[in-house]
Amino acid sequence: GQNFEQAVAIIEAAKAAGADAVKLQTYTPDTLTIDSHNDCFSIKGTLWEGRNLYDLYGEAYTPWAWQPKLKAVANELGLELFSTPFDPSAVDFLEAMDVAVHKVASFENVDLPLLRCIGATGKPVIMSTGMATLAEIDEAVNTLRTAGNRALILLKCTSAYPTPPSAMNLRTIPHLAAAFDVPTGLSDHTMGTTVPVAAVTLGACMIEKH
Secondary structure (H helix, E strand, O other): OOOHHHHHHHHHHHHHOOOOEEEEEEOOHHHHOOOOOOHHHEOOOOOOOOOEHHHHHHHHOOOHHHHHHHHHHHHHOOOEEEEEEOOHHHHHHHHHHOOOOEEEOHHHOOOHHHHHHHHOOOOOEEEEOOOOOHHHHHHHHHHHHHHOOOOEEEEEEOOOOOOOHHHOOOOHHHHHHHHHOOOEEEEEOOOOOHHHHHHHHOOOOOEEEO
């Protein structure tokens, strides 16, 4: 809600809840989209039905000036803080912040130039796989590895907000591990804690809770 104190309170609550890390997203409306009210830029089928993408991103983004300060808050509490970059300028910004790892959002699995930029940092990468086909995941993994990434974890994700448990298909978790020889986890958009607990029984070693 564009309130710095609220952002700090969320980090403190994450620490109290036992989290190991906090993940931000690093973008602005202008790095993600254009200010258009054309039907193609209107949201459909989510909690934000009918909203204009540009306006929603402007309401939701974390100001870049806050992010180094929030990292300092998290580190003081013993938490890692990292982020999801959505364009090369965000990768450069996060590298200047000296984040320990980069996150790839499901929507960016097919942005191969961005993946090459992220892979070239040499940092570990956590990549969500919602909406991607197996072939697209394979291409994304190969792109990261060719660019220089050597430490990768794939997160099973169903890109709905929120996701009903019946749509989670958690058996994807061991399949991803076997197909790509990487650790796997869950990017969880469901309500509650049942689904992540079930994911751990199937081999998930990382849970990202939305």
